[in-house]
Amino acid sequence: MSIFTKPFMVLLCCIFIFVGNVAAQEVTAAKPNNQPKTDSLIADSLRKLKQLIYFSTPKNLSTASSAMVLGKEFNTTPVVAYPLALAGRLPGLTVSQTSGEPLNEGFSYRLRGQSPLVFIDGIPRSVTEISMEEIESVTVLKDAVALAMLGVRGSGGAISIVTKKGSPGKQQISFTGQWGIQKPLQNLISNPLDAYSYAQLYNEAIVNDGLSVANNGFSQAALNGFQSGNNPYLYPNVDWRDQVLKNSAAMARYNLNTSGGNNYVKYFINLEHIKQDGFLKTSDLNSNYSTNAGVKGYFIRSNVDVNLTDKLTAGIYIQGRILNKNNPGNAAVDNIFSSLLATPNSAYPVYNANGTYGGSSQFTNNILGQSIGSGYSLSNTRTVLTDVYLKYALDDITNGLWIKARASFFSNLNENIVRTKSFAVFEPIGISGTGESTYRQFGTNSEQGNINSINFQNRSDFQELSIGYNRTFEKHGFDAVVLANRDNLVNGTNLPYTIQGISGHVAYNYDEKYLAEISFAQNGANRYPNNGGFRYGFFPAAGLGWNVNKEAFLKDLSWVNNLKLYTSYGKSGKNNTAYYTYMQVYNASPTSYFGSSAAAGTTAGESYLANPNITWEKAKLFNVGLDGTLLKNQLSFNVEYYSNSYSDLSIVRGNNSGLLGISYPEENIGRQKYYGWDAQINWSQKFREFSYFINANASLQNSKLIYSAEANQRYAWMYRTGHQVGQNYGYIAEGLFQNQQEIAGYPTIEGYTPQPGDIKYRDLNGDGVINQFDQTTFGSEHATVFLGSRIGFSFKGIDFSALFQGVINQQIYLSGNSYREFQGGTAQAYETQLSRWTPATAATATYPRLTTSSGPKNGAPNNFVSSSYWLRNGNYVRLKTIEMGYTLPPAISKKVGLKSTRIFLNGLNLYTWSSDTFNGADPENYSGGYPIGKVFNLGVNIQL
Template structure:
């Protein structure tokens, strides 16, 4: 806790200062929330930088949405995508783990995984610190994406980094300290040893196996219940033994920006430290940490220079040093695998003599796995450099310019593994005596040291562009044409290169009638064609009408903007085929002809090549209306989109095994994604107070159009025409409550059902339940993703809250994260207490228990894919709450500070979800590393 002493002292002193000046009238200075509102409006209206062109939003026909980096910076996470949740229409962000630097986040833009651009150059999603971000813009339609050519069909996330300013210098220092507390998930619902043993014996009987030979004795069950003999009959709460109740996280950031008319600069330094939730034991090991910790150092320098009146240049450099620590050679994930696989009754943590407990079946003591198996570190080092030269050709023609830029990126992750093995001991005799007898499993070994390259890649990027922007009376033109090349070398793979020529032209008449054209002639080097590259042409057209500029609406005090716009075009998606058009052969085992004396080496295909493989593409339609009213206080945006994906690279579903080798992927698949998006905002600003509300909603649907599906006997078996990713299986009709229900019910092919088993619908009425009765299961309604940001400020105080929700989402519960006794002996959970028994036949919600073996193995029937395991996955989360206070400038200026702000921030504070999750987090309910609830305090000083 020492890390919190100094920050708390600072916070206390500042609080005393606040109390002393509480009677001072609030200054007429914008507080932090107001600044954030202004910044967002600036980003949204003026700085909505697309990837390659800067058409102002009011003159654009494209679909995009933006958020200011200042809105994200106080969220105490190392990965910025987590902070984007709920903020932008069309972009859905989820997180399924809380492990430091391995949060398991994902971003989907209109149902696809978007391409990430940082300052206009393709990058990995994680290659930027959150304090470096000026703005994040999502690009969603063909006009915005066509210039990306063969990799634009998934949409894009464009990140602009902070740059220098030409009016003086600013220095900002932020310290933020927090406590992480794990949010409940499935591993918190494990059964104690008594209930586990009772249910296990019941499952043995259900499966027709001998309880006397395979189960727990009554004496053992009684001892588990009373805790009378914890060494022979342990009841270990493994979650409490392995996981902490809380862990610390901290971030320190120092940045400065400034300049003059000749030089502008932005320099950022950041240190991030996050402790993991795994327990360590000083009595066992004090030489090194076995926790899942993360340590990161970030540096960025963006410098723009005006070399002459017409020539400017820029050099952007970023570096990262990241250290990711984990226990043992098997890592953090293996510990959670063990938590799901090990019952509380398996063995004691320690034997009477202090050795690790274990057994023939459970030889990997979980505590020892965490603290006595050594440790491993992954050190990641990243270097990025961008350089550009831009020449203004106003002397030749006003508004004409040329620009050249180049970039180099290198990333290396190296593992340092210092692992060792440990012995476990099972007491087999001498209970209650001074001389117990143990059986040993495994051995204690010295630490073994090694290292390897976990991951490495490097890329280089070159681009030359020429642009022209000028107004001729009522006619406005903005055009850019560029040629670029992006080359990536990933590990030992051959270089992957995308190159081509792209362009964009926008025209407006009197800022009233709008037209835009985007195009790209681009290709990649992993497809069959002459010269090693295969190119395609990707055009897009957009039209818009600023209705509020018409004479009959000018002068209206209630209407500030009303724009109709639409776009349509074709955009490519590179499927990453790795030279699969080339037929490759391998030497198969020797074939023997006649006798063992005669043999011949045979040659076979490694895979079946596809000489016509190419990229995928999408035809995108986007129609929208953008409006603002009442002096821009009320804003509204509504869009409809439909993206037709074709030439999808898939394997045929109607192939034959007679070929003897797998069919290659072919460009034959077709899918549609379509839906509605809306954003609604209200901003009210007064002299010394204000408030805002911003809402967004995305209705997303999809349909599988074609996937070369095998001919099905019945129409309900068809997957074509249903949503992409639709679940398939049997339609469950509850449980067999009694033997009488089974009698006369359709026969289950290859299985004799028992009372308590799941019963399925006989769709074809033939009296047999088999594969011909499988169909779509679960809802086919479109998913509705919701986000809301609201806040207010009074004087120097500001409060804001961020909500995220999803409706019409289903989750499939399976595996040893939900089912009982997987592998025969894995954990069981509280939901299994409501299983079917003769006594609970009328009310049970869970099938009869099974050990997954025996003549009446229930898993054969109950654990097949069916609608029984599909559950409501809807939720509403209070993602973030922030309370801040900006000290009046009259006080801060006396000590040379422009502003000082104290704030407290809460992440993942509250969740409303269905009873499916039984109190667990709806994004992390299956027993993996838990997501954290984070409470933090921060201090920001501006010089």
């Protein structure tokens, strides 16, 4: 802890005690906090649950920006990783998924355009797979007041997960069983071509490239063979996806938890098992092991809180998890899907006539062999975490004062067991004198190998000491906390990564009408060049609020229950640097003392350029919002505007030069701005036994690149600065060349002679030449809008809910093996290419002329450069989840000794409305990778 922070912490503690004692002398009793009563489930939940990580000021008395969802709203969602269940539920939080592979879903979550920090029970965690049943609530923290206490890691926002705790009362036991079927969503924008169509298009591309079909393409005999299908061994037509992938896969989850307690001990204990199969086909030949991409998981949590005395409470929270991931011996499932994209239907047969794996000199790794004939691999993850705390009420000094100490230890280990074997493939080359087929062999068959290794191992320890004060005197309410903490992470063989410092929060309200808050942190990380690696920063924030409904001029408006206007501004940071980047390091080869290849490390020279001025990234966060509940709390709403400026971003300057002979370092010179709106509205109503709700949220997000040390450009349109962050950059396409006359009258393309059917580009500077001076940003720069809506009702024992999620003004840039033909060789082609340009289809073509990217006339240098031609509409709306449940009448359940019994059906990713761009493909996973699953799920919940 810095020598400057210690006296500051002591001073604040003294202020708290002094204010409490003076106020206690002036009043004989503290006025009770008359929190307005409400029948609204949302409002009640917001009061009861802690909304913020380090302080628990009630939401109606806070100026912080946060949004919460209860765990019971999504705990039956059939996913393994909880972030996948949050999509569409919280304004400002966006969740995307690019794969459906178990434990490798490729999901990402962004909060107002940034990567948030995840907390579980107030402690930073990187765990994304926990039991869904143990989650009480998930809260996103978005503004400076809520984030300033995080200091050097708060600029991206935070996701705070609160796990369930016990409560005094009779023991409750709950069992939930779920059984589901997954169906793969379409993961390609366009279907692969059959062998005959592929061969036709390939020959066409050969001609377009100025090459000879006789020497480089498919013969007429081959075309006839593909078309007739009479000799599938010599002229195969294999649907490889059908050969390798299943149409469905099972998944299941079983959960058992119990909770209860008394005035001395409260407990919550949870056990859960999940099993999710993959979409890869298996073989009966592998009776002793599975080659599918599946996962089995086991979770346990025990949360125990104890009142040791009237003033001393303690708690110990323990969680453990075991995750067993299975893969083919090829290890990476991605390798199989890469092979599916690279292998045309005509490449080779699955099996030859003699039962051996098919293959060729060009395709030496049979895809089915990769899946079922290469052995198997296991990835086993073991995690244990323990949180403990002690809290003591210092009411003897002054009422409302307390002190708390807590510590945590986390350990995570991943072990790989790889049992692989190789296999040979065979290509038929002719007929022997005896009339039997002869083959050329590629590769060898081998016995199973066995490798055991530790993939990663990390551990962390966390310590924190806090002192707080919460009390109301007449019309004056105080809520304050000051804490010092240290978070230390050791990842594998890396040096420890430590963040430590102090932080605090003070909230004041006058008559619950006028609100003021201050948050601060003075902390730092151990990756900087002074103070033994530590450098500290100060991160303050302040907020003001006004509960307008408390004013006299609104007293007579009975339909206004709550109305709050609030704003905040402050500074936060982000630690984004590696160890010792501030130190200049040299390397030397033992065989050379002079030379010019320092960057390659083959001669004496620098390994990299150091940055002695490295520091953390900074953010200035502004937020203003309006929050209210109306009409007897049936209608609630929230709308916020934010403008966040990010500076000292760690980037490699854009005006670097290769003439230096060594890589430039990352420097704290970048500046960006993110701004937009978050809004949420909820309506709920009850008529006797019927109740329903409708809620919707929207997040409008925009950004601007302020500075990136961009190289000087000849023309203004060439700059990326001033446009959206990550904006597409390249040429503006103006259709396809239709004939030679059009080409002759068009500006020339530097370094390339275009052909009819090639993409033509706009000559921005009008100099008659298309080159780098005609490149600019392209695509829409309107804000992206993320949408979510949840509706539902209950009637007697029936309940129903549905969640919709969508994106507006999203643009997708199409590229890669899943969309373009042949990929510079003989890779797969797709039905999209059937609409290619030819002299006969010139008026209707939507795809350029075909090319193999070889020969004197290939179009690869022109057609596949970055341009607006490949930009598509990525808007979609998805029916994310839907659930129907029925709770048996209590009289029936009690007859068999049960408190309640609920049977439910739900589904995930059931239907998606998207643009024609996707041709029915999933709008998040359209590039041919492991498909996302559409899940149909049956479950039962029994409570004792």
